[in-house]
Structures are given as C-alpha cells and as structure tokens.
Amino acid sequence: MKKKVTIRDVAKHAGVSVASVSYVVNGIQKVSEETKERVQQAIAELGYQPNFAAVSLSKNRSYMIGVVMPLIEDTLAPIFKENSYYSEFISGIEYVARKNGYDFLITGVNKAEECKNWIAKRNLDGIIFLGMFPEHLHEEMKALSIPILLIDAYEEYADHFHTIRIADEEGGFLAGQHLLQKGHTKIAYVAHSENSPVDARRYIGYQRALYRGNVKEALHLTAKYSTFKEGYKIGEKLSSSDVTAVFASSDLVALGIMKALQDRGKKVPTDIAVVGFDDLTVSSYTSPELSTVRQDVFHKGSLSAQTLIDVITDRPQETKHIELPVELVVRESSNT
Amino acid sequence: MKKKVTIRDVAKHAGVSVASVSYVVNGIQKVSEETKERVQQAIAELGYQPNFAAVSLSKNRSYMIGVVMPLIEDTLAPIFKENSYYSEFISGIEYVARKNGYDFLITGVNKAEECKNWIAKRNLDGIIFLGMFPEHLHEEMKALSIPILLIDAYEEYADHFHTIRIADEEGGFLAGQHLLQKGHTKIAYVAHSENSPVDARRYIGYQRALYRGNVKEALHLTAKYSTFKEGYKIGEKLSSSDVTAVFASSDLVALGIMKALQDRGKKVPTDIAVVGFDDLTVSSYTSPELSTVRQDVFHKGSLSAQTLIDVITDRPQETKHIELPVELVVRESSNT
DNA sequence: ATGAAAGCGCTAACAA
DNA sequence: TTGTTAGCGCTTTCAT
Numbered sequence: 001m002k003k004k005v006t007i008r009d010v011a012k013h014a015g016v017s018v019a020s021v022s023y024v025v026n027g028i029q030k031v032s033e034e035t036k037e038r039v040q041q042a043i044a045e046l047g048y049q050p051n052f053a054a055v056s057l058s059k060n061r062s063y064m065i066g067v068v069m070p071l072i073e074d075t076l077a078p079i080f081k082e083n084s085y086y087s088e089f090i091s092g093i094e095y096v097a098r099k100n101g102y103d104f105l106i107t108g109v110n111k112a113e114e115c116k117n118w119i120a121k122r123n124l125d126g127i128i129f130l131g132m133f134p135e136h137l138h139e140e141m142k143a144l145s146i147p148i149l150l151i152d153a154y155e156e157y158a159d160h161f162h163t164i165r166i167a168d169e170e171g172g173f174l175a176g177q178h179l180l181q182k183g184h185t186k187i188a189y190v191a192h193s194e195n196s197p198v199d200a201r202r203y204i205g206y207q208r209a210l211y212r213g214n215v216k217e218a219l220h221l222t223a224k225y226s227t228f229k230e231g232y233k234i235g236e237k238l239s240s241s242d243v244t245a246v247f248a249s250s251d252l253v254a255l256g257i258m259k260a261l262q263d264r265g266k267k268v269p270t271d272i273a274v275v276g277f278d279d280l281t282v283s284s285y286t287s288p289e290l291s292t293v294r295q296d297v298f299h300k301g302s303l304s305a306q307t308l309i310d311v312i313t314d315r316p317q318e319t320k321h322i323e324l325p326v327e328l329v330v331r332e333s334s335n336t
Numbered sequence: 337m338k339k340k341v342t343i344r345d346v347a348k349h350a351g352v353s354v355a356s357v358s359y360v361v362n363g364i365q366k367v368s369e370e371t372k373e374r375v376q377q378a379i380a381e382l383g384y385q386p387n388f389a390a391v392s393l394s395k396n397r398s399y400m401i402g403v404v405m406p407l408i409e410d411t412l413a414p415i416f417k418e419n420s421y422y423s424e425f426i427s428g429i430e431y432v433a434r435k436n437g438y439d440f441l442i443t444g445v446n447k448a449e450e451c452k453n454w455i456a457k458r459n460l461d462g463i464i465f466l467g468m469f470p471e472h473l474h475e476e477m478k479a480l481s482i483p484i485l486l487i488d489a490y491e492e493y494a495d496h497f498h499t500i501r502i503a504d505e506e507g508g509f510l511a512g513q514h515l516l517q518k519g520h521t522k523i524a525y526v527a528h529s530e531n532s533p534v535d536a537r538r539y540i541g542y543q544r545a546l547y548r549g550n551v552k553e554a555l556h557l558t559a560k561y562s563t564f565k566e567g568y569k570i571g572e573k574l575s576s577s578d579v580t581a582v583f584a585s586s587d588l589v590a591l592g593i594m595k596a597l598q599d600r601g602k603k604v605p606t607d608i609a610v611v612g613f614d615d616l617t618v619s620s621y622t623s624p625e626l627s628t629v630r631q632d633v634f635h636k637g638s639l640s641a642q643t644l645i646d647v648i649t650d651r652p653q654e655t656k657h658i659e660l661p662v663e664l665v666v667r668e669s670s671n672t
Numbered sequence: 673a674t675g676a677a678a679g680c681g682c683t684a685a686c687a688a
Numbered sequence: 689t690t691g692t693t694a695g696c697g698c699t700t701t702c703a704t
Contacts, residue, residue, distance in 0.1 A: 004456065004697095006696090006697055006698085007697060007698060007699095008697080008698095016674080016675085017674065017675040017676075018675085018676095018697090018698080018699095019674070019675055019676080019677095019699085019700080020673085020674065020675075021698095022698065022699060022700080023673095023674090023699095025698095026699080028700095030673065030674080031673065031674080032673060032674090035673075035674080049453050049456040049457050050457065050697080050698075051393070051456075051457065051459060051696090051697055051698075052389075052457045052458055052459065053388075053389045053390075053392035053393045053398065053459050053696085053697080053698095054389075054393055054680090054696070054697035054698040054699090055697080055698060055699080056389035056680090056698095057387070057389045057390055057393055057679095057680045057681065057682090057696090057697080057698075057699095058679075058680050058697080058698045058699045058700085059680085059698080059699065060680075062389065074431075075427065075430075075431050076427045076430050076431065077424070077427040077428070077431065077634050079427075080420075080423040080424055080426060080427035081420065081423070081424050081427065081617050081634065082617055084416075084417065084420055084423070086423065087416040087417070087420070087422065087423035087426075088413070088416055088417050090416060090423075090442075091411065091412045091413040091415075091416035091417065092413070094411075094412050094442060094443070094444065095410075095411050095412065095413065098443060098444065103441045103443070103458065104441070104442070105439045105440070105441065106426075106430060106440070106442075107430070107434060107439070108430065108434065117385050120340065120385040120387075121385050121386065121387070121388045122388055122439065123387060123388065123389050228617075228621055255621050256621075259621060259622075259623060262623045263623070281417050281418055281564075282618040282621060285564055285591050285592075285595060285618060285621070285622060286595075286621060286622050286623070287595060287598045287599070287622070287623060298413050298417065340681095342680090342681055342682085343681065343682060343683095344681080344682095352690075352691085353690060353691040353692075354681090354682080354683090354691085354692090355683085355684080355690070355691060355692080355693095356689085356690065356691075357682095358682065358683060358684080359683095359684095359689095359690095361682095362683080364684095366689070366690085367689065367690075368689060368690090371689080371690080386681080386682075387680085387681050387682075389680085389681080389682095390680075390681035390682040390683090390696090391681080391682060391683080392682095392696090393680090393681080393682075393683095393695095393696045393697065393698090394681080394682045394683045394684085394695075394696050395682080395683065395684095395696085396696075
C-alpha cells in the first residue's frame with residue numbers, strides 16, 4: 001500500500017516550495033524555466049497526481065458536471081433499459097468530459113430539494129437536465145449559481161437557461177411529407193407520450209405537411225409513455241383501423257406498433273407503412289427496418305457537454321440556445 | 337447567489353461547537369439529546385449540506401465509486417450505442433449507489449496509467465471493471481489499496497480480486513439442449529468475439545449438451561466483435577449452409593444473423609432456428625422474437641454496486657466470488 | 673521569481 | 689458531553 005504523494009513531497013523532492021509546484025501544475029507563468037523543469041522532473045519521478053478533493057475545496061470547483069435524468073418509480077432502470085437514446089447521449093458526454101479533464105455524475109432525481117442538495121454536496125460545476133424538469137425545479141435552480149443546460153425543454157421557463165434541442169417541428173414535417181409522397185391519405189398520428197412539448201412540436205410540423213397536401217388527419221392516438229409496450233397496445237388498435245400509414249413520434253412506440261401489426265398478420269409496409277422518430281440503433285435491427293427521422297444523439301450529448309464546459313469556463317452573459325438538425329431516413333417500413 | 341452554509345454557520349446558529357455539529361451529522365453518539373436536536377434544527381433552518389470535497393479530504397474517502405468500461409477507438413459510443421447491456425448494468429449501479437449515498441463515475445480507459453491516475457485524482461473508494469481488463473492493468477491495480485470488482489472476468493488473475501459472473505457454461509448448455517430437444521442435428525455455433533473467455537465458457541456448456549445428445553458440431557464461426565453488423569455478416573454465410581439451427585453466444589450477433597437470414601428469404605425458425613445469449617431488451621422487439629439465455633443485467637449491476645460498497649465498508653479479508661444464474665427463454669425464433 | 677502562510681470545510685484527537 | 693484545534697492537500701495572497 002504505497003502512500004500517496006502530495007504536493008509537499010514533490011516540493012521537497014524538487015527542492016522548491018509548494019507554491020512553485022502549484023504554479024507549475026496549474027501552468028501559471030510565475031516560475032523560471034529551470035524551476036519548472038525540476039518540478040516536472042520531480043512530478044514524473046514521484047508519479048504525482050493532484051488530489052481533486054483538495055483542489056475542489058480550495059478552488060471551489062470540482063471539475064465535475066451532473067447529469068440529471070428522469071426517474072421512473074424511483075429507478076433509472078426502465079429508461080436505460082428501453083431507451084438507448086439516453087446511453088448514446090451519455091456516451092457523448094463521456095467523450096467530451098474526458099477530453100476536457102472533467103468527470104460527470106449521473107443521478108435520477110425526484111424532488112427539487114434532492115437535486116439542489118446533490119449539487120451542493122458534490123460541488124458540481126454545471127448540470128445537464130435530460131428530458132425532465134419537475135414543475136418547480138427550475139425555480140429552485142435559478143437560485144443556484146452554476147450553469148444549467150436543459151435538453152429538449154420547450155417549457156416557457158426554459159429560456160432562462162441554456163438549451164439544446166433538435167428541429168422537432170421540421171422532423172414532423174418531413175415525416176408527414178414523406179408519407180404523403182408515398183400516396184397515403186389515411187394516416188394515423190401517434191404521440192409518444194401525454195403532454196409532451198417535444199411531441200407537440202413534432203405534431204405541429206406533421207400537421208403542416210398534411211395541410212399542404214390537403215389531407216385530413218385520419219386518426220390521432222397517444223401512447224401513455226414512450227415505450228415499446230405502449231406502442232404495441234396502440235398497434236393492436238391500429239390493426240383494425242383503415243389507415244394505411246402511421247407516424248409515431250418515437251421509434252420505440254413505432255417499433256411496438258410494427259410488432260403488433262405483424263403479430264396480427266398485417267404486412268409492413270404494404271398493408272400499413274410505419275415511420276418513427278429518433279433513429280435508435282435498434283430501429284435498423286428489425287424486419288422491416290424502420291423508417292424514421294434521425295437525430296444524432298451522440299453529437300447532441302457531446303455538444304451538450306462541450307457547451308456546458310464552455311459556459312463554466314467563460315461565464316457568458318447570455319444564455320445559449322442551440323437547435324440541431326434532423327434528417328429523414330427512409331428504410332423498409334415505409335418504402336412501398 | 338446565496339452563500340453556501342458551512343458547518344461553522346450551523347454551529348453558530350445552534351450555539352454549539354463545530355465538533356458537535358460534525359458528531360450529529362455523522363451520527364456519532366457523543367452528544368446529548370438536546371444538543372442533537374438544536375443542531376438538527378439549525379441544519380434544517382439553514383439548509384446545510386456537508387461539502388463532500390471537504391469530507392473527502394479529511395476522511396480520505398470520497399463516497400464515489402468508479403466504473404471502467406472498454407473504449408473502442410477512444411470512445412464509449414459504439415458500446416453504449418449498440419449494447420444496452422452496459423446501460424442496464426449502469427442503471428443497477430445507479431440505483432444502489434444513490435440509495436447508499438454514493439455517486440459513481442464512468443470512464444473509458446485505455447492505459448493502466450490513466451486508470452490509476454483517475455482513481456488517485458478522484459480519491460475513489462472502489463472500482464468496478466466492466467468487460468475489460470487490459471493485460472497489465474491488473475498488476476498495477478493490485479498495488480492500489482482500494483477494493484476492485486471485476487465483472488465477467490475469467491482470466492486467471494481474476495481471483496485476486498472480487499468477481500461477479502454469471503453461469504455462462506450452464507447457459508451454453510441450456511441453449512444446446514434446447515436446440516437438440518427441438519430435433520436439430522445440424523447446428524452452427526457462433527462465438528460472439530475472438531478470444532473471449534466468457535464465450536469459451538458458453539461454448540464448453542454448449543459442447544457438453546451436444547456430447548450428451550450424441551450430436552457433432554456442424555459449423556463453428558466466430559464474430560469479430562459482439563455487434564449486430566458482425567452478426568449480419570455471419571448470417572450471410574449461414575444462409576447458404578445446410579444448418580437448421582444456430583446458437584450465437586450474444587443476442588446482438590444473433591439479431592444480426594436473423595436479419596441477414598430474413599433478408600435472404602430464409603424463414604426463422606422454420607428454415608433456421610436462432611438462439612442468442614443475454615436477453616437484451618431489443619431481443620423481444622423483433623419478428624420473430626429472439627429465443628435466448630437470459631441474465632438479469634440490472635440485478636447484476638445493482639449487486640455489483642452493493643457488493644463493492646459492502647467491501648468498502650467492511651474490508652473483509654477474503655475476496656468475494658459470485659455467480660449469478662441464467663435462464664432459458666424460448667421465444668419465437670426457435671419455437672418450431 | 674520564490675516562498676510563507678492563511679484559508680477552503682470537515683474530521684477527530686485531545687483537553688476540559 | 690462539549691469545545692479547541694491540528695491536520696487533510698491544494699491555491700493564492702502577500703512578502704521577500
């Protein structure tokens with residue numbers, strides 16, 4: 001059990017003061033070239049690593065960012081298990097964080113109180129909210145002095161914070177347009193969850209496409225949650241309807257719909273075409289592969305981390321608002 | 337920007353010493369009931385939260401555990417994107433960690449050096465290695481004084497650390513047995529990656545089943561990596577072979593195989609039956625649903641966290657070795 | 673350019 | 689039982 005080497009050890013070894021070592025470590029131009037070299041030498045020889053707890057304490061900066069995710073019945077499990085969206089996003093964060101000498105903490109949070117405590121306890125430098133912002137949470141958050149980044153938030157208060165979103169409305173439009181071009185006139189829309197502002201945007205775009213094509217909405221259903229299972233239930237209903245196409249605002253729901261349809265003997269896309277939204281990895285595993293509106297989730301995650309770190313570093317006055325593009329991906333499930 | 341409240345503020349507010357506050361916070365039975373109450377009162381009124389950086393510094397304990405994952409070309413992206421196994425595992429960790437007042441850090445690591453530095457910098461209390469242990473890493477690690485938990489490691493050095501694995505061999509056996517029972521005699525085995533000790537176990541079990549049934553292995557292929565894409569390639573080869581069943585030691589590979597087979601006009605399971613291993617969430621999204629050997633990954637993750645935290649707390653002499661059960665799940669892809 | 677020392681918030685040994 | 693205080697490892701001001 002080797003004892004850990006501290007800044008003092010390095011100082012002693014190099015025959016300089018701890019201050020000088022600190023200067024070198026932090027790249028502060030206050031030391032002579034010679035001192036610098038001796039310190040670096042000593043650091044290498046001793047294998048010195050600054051203790052972040054100490055740094056955190058004295059700089060009041062932890063080099064850690066928090067990622068808050070929605071909890072379902074007290075656990076992240078369902079969300080992680082079902083929805084690769086989150087893990088892809090996380091991998092983007094991880095990549096950028098690591099490159100910048102940051103670490104990140106993930107937590108599921110129910111109450112605003114917990115969240116505040118968590119931030120205080122861990123001295124987080126910034127925080128990313130992913131897909132969920134309890135009503136009152138944002139009020140409490142404003143009081144906090146750390147940068148906050150909201151992902152996919154359309155609530156009116158979102159503008160007080162930094163935000164990153166995608167072109168949800170355009171995505172909806174693209175999906176609708178695509179289905180019209182394929183000649184469909186009886187199309188069902190399936191919302192991926194109740195009261196979702198994100199879904200609302202996608203729907204607006206979709207409606208715009210229908211309007212342009214002079215087509216009336218044939219059927220409007222809403223999945224309770226954005227899950228395969230809920231999609232399956234919807235699919236059961238759809239199988240006995242007369243629609244020839246369905247656009248679900250989430251791949252997971254679309255996948256569930258497709259499976260239900262197939263289990264009931266319907267052919268996709270010939271009997272019913274299906275289009276989803278997100279382009280999850282799994283969406284090209286199925287037969288037929290799912291047509292969808294793609295967003296680049298890894299990039300969204302990495303950009304989120306980069307943006308947050310930039311804000312932490314530069315402390316700009318204004319809040320940043322970024323919108324990422326989407327892209328229609330036509331695969332088998334709608335390609336008649 | 338509210339100033340953060342420290343232990344001193346609480347002490348002042350309650351009219352006691354910082355030591356007393358500390359005792360109360362840490363549940364050390366050294367204070368009178370009355371003092372305790374006054375302190376708790378003060379804490380509540382001020383909304384005090386201990387600063388973990390300070391705690392970490394003085395206790396030399398961070399209440400953080402590290403999770404090390406394999407990096408593919410410098411990023412976790414492919415692994416997270418493709419393989420929900422990892423995210424499910426993580427969600428198990430998150431659940432237990434949060435319940436126990438721990439946080440966890442995730443990193444992808446290439447070199448042992450980096451890993452050691454990371455642990456030192458962050459003062460991690462313990463560490464979980466998930467699916468990867470670079471050759472020499474374990475040597476370096478032994479020098480570390482923190483508990484180390486290896487997941488799915490069969491390398492000989494694994495016994496020096498705590499380990500959690502599943503009944504891989506039995507899983508292979510179950511799969512083989514199942515296929516035999518369905519009357520198959522020409523079965524292909526597909527290893528989920530090259531030189532994988534885990535795969536080797538599964539294969540041994542599988543072979544045992546064949547041996548018992550007096551059936552010779554018809555075909556043995558190896559996927560380069562455990563991915564859908566690699567599975568697809570294998571599936572293309574299989575489509576022109578004369579096997580009637582295939583057991584792939586990973587769902588991802590099995591899914592790829594199935595898709596390739598279907599794309600080539602083969603019917604699953606009537607032309608060829610397919611069985612995988614893991615029971616990923618996506619494995620029941622497909623048509624047909626994939627038969628597989630299930631492991632409970634969330635549980636594996638939560639048990640990992642719990643085990644590690646226990647070890648951190650109790651510092652037992654011996655290393656713990658846990659084997660989790662598996663279960664055959666017969667779905668459509670092998671149900672003839 | 674260099675170093676001494678105060679302080680970051682908390683714990684725990686020691687005194688009272 | 690309670691309080692005082694010396695660290696924990698590092699940063700940073702202020703002398704030198």
